Amino acid sequence: MxxxxxxxxxxxxxxxxATAKAATLIEALPxxxxxxxxxxxxxxxxHAMTEEHLRAGFAQDLVFLRHxxxxxVVVHGGGPQVTEHLxxxxxxxxxxxxxxVTTEETIDVVRMVLNGKVNKDLVGLIxxxxxxxxxxxxxDANLFTARRKAAVVDGEPVDIGLVGDIVAxxxxxxxxxxxxxxxxxxxxVARGADGDGVxxxxxxxxxxxxxxxxxxxxxxxxxxxxxxxxxxxxxxAEVISQLGASDLEKLLPALSAGMIPKMEACLTAVxxxxxxxxxxxxxxxxxxxxxxxxxxxxxxxxxxxxxGRPPGAPREGDxxx
Numbered sequence: 001m002x003x004x005x006x007x008x009x010x011x012x013x014x015x016x017x018a019t020a021k022a023a024t025l026i027e028a029l030p031x032x033x034x035x036x037x038x039x040x041x042x043x044x045x046x047h048a049m050t051e052e053h054l055r056a057g058f059a060q061d062l063v064f065l066r067h068x069x070x071x072x073v074v075v076h077g078g079g080p081q082v083t084e085h086l087x088x089x090x091x092x093x094x095x096x097x098x099x100x101v102t103t104e105e106t107i108d109v110v111r112m113v114l115n116g117k118v119n120k121d122l123v124g125l126i127x128x129x130x131x132x133x134x135x136x137x138x139x140d141a142n143l144f145t146a147r148r149k150a151a152v153v154d155g156e157p158v159d160i161g162l163v164g165d166i167v168a169x170x171x172x173x174x175x176x177x178x179x180x181x182x183x184x185x186x187x188x189v190a191r192g193a194d195g196d197g198v199x200x201x202x203x204x205x206x207x208x209x210x211x212x213x214x215x216x217x218x219x220x221x222x223x224x225x226x227x228x229x230x231x232x233x234x235x236x237a238e239v240i241s242q243l244g245a246s247d248l249e250k251l252l253p254a255l256s257a258g259m260i261p262k263m264e265a266c267l268t269a270v271x272x273x274x275x276x277x278x279x280x281x282x283x284x285x286x287x288x289x290x291x292x293x294x295x296x297x298x299x300x301x302x303x304x305x306x307x308g309r310p311p312g313a314p315r316e317g318d319x320x321x
């Protein structure tokens with residue numbers, strides 16, 4: 001059976017579509033005003049980093065943010081890419097406490113993949129949509145300085161090798177690039193604090209949190225492979241839309257190993273003065289724009305004060321930018 005759509009029906013469909021687009025733009029207006037000129041640090045990882053259509057959408061989102069007057073900064077890891085390269089070399093990937101055990105052999109691969117492959121690919125992708133991105137290593141100009149991280153599994157200390165805890169952040173280079181209208185893109189490696197030439201593999205969530213604090217960012221956005229922080233996983237898939245730092249701290253011991261570094265980073269950020277941290281599902285196209293520019297928000301928001309709202313920007317519902 002053939003369905004015939006007359007001109008009046010087609011015109012009405014176009015009007016409805018145009019009205020919906022206009023409504024979306026109007027909805028974004030107060031959030032554009034609220035965050036104009038603000039720095040937003042985004043931790044990039046998960047499926048958003050490995051699936052081509054999500055990679056392209058992420059790059060477009062960053063360029064949109066910059067042209068909309070925000071100041072995005074990206075911190076990335078590259079766990080799947082590192083694992084893939086280690087597999088090619090016949091080197092086993094071992095994890096403990098949610099972190100990659102990093103030997104001297106492994107750190108060379110980490111640096112090569114993060115600095116030489118992932119970072120340059122991401123910069124090139126962003127620059128397809130606007131010549132704005134500049135790639136950096138966490139080692140450059142001592143952006144990140146770290147000391148060996150102590151890890152505990154089941155109450156026992158575990159040696160995880162050249163994995164670092166950030167002890168100092170020097171954001172001067174990043175600030176200069178932001179002031180020049182650029183989008184800094186940083187890999188999550190760091191120089192050793194002892195000046196002995198040691199380089200550390202740093203969890204990207206941890207690095208993003210440290211940089212957000214140092215820059216006085218208005219937001220930290222963490223892209224991951226889940227919808228947010230689950231209230232009672234695996235018994236329930238209900239996502240906690242909003243919680244405060246003290247409540248999150250109570251939940252930490254019960255979280256999965258993979259979520260602990262992410263949520264510890266959230267705590268570090270809000271306790272360091274970042275007003276809001278958002279854990280978003282990077283598998284959702286344009287997740288960043290949906291969080292920042294829509295009234296409902298998505299994912300899980302962590303704040304120092306769970307009842308806090310930006311002045312002049314109250315909204316009901318799940319998440320509050």
